[in-house]
Amino acid sequence: MTDPHAAAPVLVMGAGTIGCYLGGCLQAAGVPVILVGRPRVLDALRTHGLTVSDLDGGSRHIDAAALQLHERMPTGILPRLVLLAVKSGATAEAAATLAAALPAGTPVVSMQNGLSNALVGRGAAPSLRWLAGMVPYNVAEIGPGHYHRGTTGTLAAQDDPALRAVAADFARAGLPLQLHADLRAVQWGKLLLNLNNPVNALSGLPLRAQLMDRGYRLCLAALQTEALGLLKQAGIAPAQVGALPAHRIPLLLQLPTPLFKLIAARMLRIDPKARSSMADDLVAGRATEIDALCGEVVRLAESLGRTAPRNARMIAAVNAWPQQRLPMTAQRMKAALGL
Secondary structure, eight states: OOOTTTTSOEEEESOSHHHHHHHHHHHHTTOOEEEEOOHHHHHHHHHHOEEEEETTSOEEEEOGGGOEEESSOOSSOOOSEEEEOSOGGGHHHHHHHHHHHSOTTOEEEEOOSSSOHHHHHHHHOTTSEEEEEEOOSOEEEEETTEEEEOSOOOEEEEOOHHHHHHHHHHHHTTOOEEEESOOHHHHHHHHHHHTHHHHHHHHTSOHHHHHTOHHHHHHHHHHHHHHHHHHHHHTOOOOOOSSSOGGGHHHHHTSOHHHHHHHTTTTTOOOTTOOOHHHHHHHHTOOOOHHHHHHHHHHHHHHTTOOOHHHHHHHHHHHHHHHHOSOOOHHHHHHHHTO
16 A cells, blocks of 8 residues: 655755755655745755755765745645754744644654754644654755765654654665654764864864864864763763763864774765864854753753863853954864863
8 A cells, every 4th residue: 555645745944054065865765755945045046946965075966946945835735754954043933833734643753963852843833743853964064955964974853753754765865863762862973073063163274184283183082071971970971972981982082183083084084175164154253052062061060060161162162253253263262262
């Protein structure tokens, strides 16, 4: 018997870098996709179509005429799944918009940075079925309508029948999906890696070039070490998301660069085009997701009656950047963090 939901679309709420990449991969594999996003992004898609590429040399293009693009949430649709990819600060507003247009019980997967977006969404739209997700890799917009995955990794999400039903579609699209009964440890593992986002954004360098500078690596190691100490006190064991267990990464980052380059070959498998989305946000004058990254570490510290001074100082540095709009050298960043 044919699955009655098989032809139902996947709705991408927040067609930015991650949303366009995921949606483009799915549509290129034959899955109907609806993209809801801002005019700047959609105008480029209407003109150039949607291209998704990756560091392995893969590239797929979808003609503009084949895209379903909406600047506002369309009515009368029954998606089999929603992928939420708006910035963390827009989660509550997006959730309310979804709830006003979709049937109760529609599954919504948060494919956003941070830890709390699914909880925020559930609070704003309790009629929908909220699931946590995790995108491990970096995606950059390298041209109008062109989204490029510059690092490796496997999507993860909270286990649910709705996601088991689409797992084969995701795999066919080159988006294999690992399902977990409890995603919290995976989210913390990803957040520890994402503490490099503000380091990269303030450096003004591509990701690989920034990681090859030991001064910037020392800043990232300090942010991670502070977070790891708090996680240990809280009894939270972050999952291994990258090539190494979380507790070993700061030690690796502190090595001299020639030794780091030799040992961290897998970590450095990064396309030269790759950069953090926070870097794009700073340059464009958009709000960043620093509160969903370093802010989570600060809040964890507060819940334990402690402080996280280095992560707090990084928040201050990112928030102060619009007044200076100049890259921060590794020496200046170390001084700002108290290293």
